[in-house]
Amino acid sequence: MEPESAKFIGAALAIGLGALGPGIGLGLLAGKGLEAIGRNPEASSKIQTNMILMGAFTEAIAIYALVVALIIKFV
Amino acid sequence: MEISINAETIFYIGDFPVTNSLLATSLIVVVLAVVTFIGTRNMKSKPKGLQNVLEMIVESIHKLTHNVIDNNKVAKIIFPLIATFFIFIIVNNWAGLIPGFGSIGVYEMKEGHEVFVPLLRSANADLNTTIMLSLLSVIVIQIIGIAIIGPMKYSKKFFNFSSPILFFVGILELISEFIKVISFSFRLFGNVFAGEVLLVVITMLVPYILPIPFYGLELFVGFIQALVFTMLTLVFIKMATIEAH
Numbered sequence A: 001m002e003p004e005s006a007k008f009i010g011a012a013l014a015i016g017l018g019a020l021g022p023g024i025g026l027g028l029l030a031g032k033g034l035e036a037i038g039r040n041p042e043a044s045s046k047i048q049t050n051m052i053l054m055g056a057f058t059e060a061i062a063i064y065a066l067v068v069a070l071i072i073k074f075v
Numbered sequence B: 001m002e003i004s005i006n007a008e009t010i011f012y013i014g015d016f017p018v019t020n021s022l023l024a025t026s027l028i029v030v031v032l033a034v035v036t037f038i039g040t041r042n043m044k045s046k047p048k049g050l051q052n053v054l055e056m057i058v059e060s061i062h063k064l065t066h067n068v069i070d071n072n073k074v075a076k077i078i079f080p081l082i083a084t085f086f087i088f089i090i091v092n093n094w095a096g097l098i099p100g101f102g103s104i105g106v107y108e109m110k111e112g113h114e115v116f117v118p119l120l121r122s123a124n125a126d127l128n129t130t131i132m133l134s135l136l137s138v139i140v141i142q143i144i145g146i147a148i149i150g151p152m153k154y155s156k157k158f159f160n161f162s163s164p165i166l167f168f169v170g171i172l173e174l175i176s177e178f179i180k181v182i183s184f185s186f187r188l189f190g191n192v193f194a195g196e197v198l199l200v201v202i203t204m205l206v207p208y209i210l211p212i213p214f215y216g217l218e219l220f221v222g223f224i225q226a227l228v229f230t231m232l233t234l235v236f237i238k239m240a241t242i243e244a245h
Helices: A003-018 A020-039 A041-074 B020-040 B050-068 B072-095 B127-149 B151-158 B164-205 B211-240
Strands: B009-013 B016-019 B105-110 B113-118
Touching: A003 A020, A003 A041, A020 A041, A041 B164, A041 B211, B009 B020, B016 B020, B020 B050, B020 B072, B020 B127, B050 B072, B050 B211, B072 B127, B072 B211, B127 B151, B127 B164, B127 B211, B151 B164, B164 B211
Parallel strands: none
Antiparallel strands: B009 B016, B105 B113
16 A cells, blocks of 8 residues: 555544544533533533533544644645 | 645744744734733723723633632732733634635745745644643643642642552652643644634635635634633642642
């Protein structure tokens, strides 16, 4: 297999598989967060702040995978 | 369509390479200084116009800082840095969407073939800027921790000799401090750079109408990344002032 095609496959696999975990994680986070808001609407702003914070942590893992894919393709 | 991960140098000052992101950052800093100067001369007690907008921004960051960090002394000391982080990141992210960033440039010969070198590039799309911000953030967190609870108690968090398990946990905490640098910088860099690449690709595929929702997404992501960077710094500062159990 030539290096060019291996690069393409590598980049696609890196981001494709790398987005699986964070996708599931973010879905779980959103579900639990919304459930908590539904139970206790008064604490809604605290829950929202923490939800955004934790969302950023989880999203960062997908971003690492994206950066690796970009490095494989363009460097 | 050319995308390069590292920022291209445009010219040299002596031996120092000036990259297009450095040029853009300097421009943004000058613009920020001019806007602040215009907004704060003839300051009135009842603000109107530009002074009102600036006060609104500063006040909301002030409220955020004092909400997360209960210690009044620390919040006062850390507030200018937090406000700088937030305003620097958000203005640079949004400025990267202005038409001209990435599209106005020169053609240069590099290794035999012609490449297009844009004159301006979003500041956070350069790994140097984000590593600088994250190093600054982590170093300030350590300094605040040592200053507030003292060097002995602070190092007890990482070097805990009371039991083997706690010793291992301490070593993990130490490694996690170094990982914070990488995590901060790559989160910001990845979001902004990937947004740029996305816009370039979408504009290449469907130049009319379709990029509009993606510009909206980029505006949102730029704001969220600035907010997340600031809030994470605040939360880590707060955690650094808590003693180990």
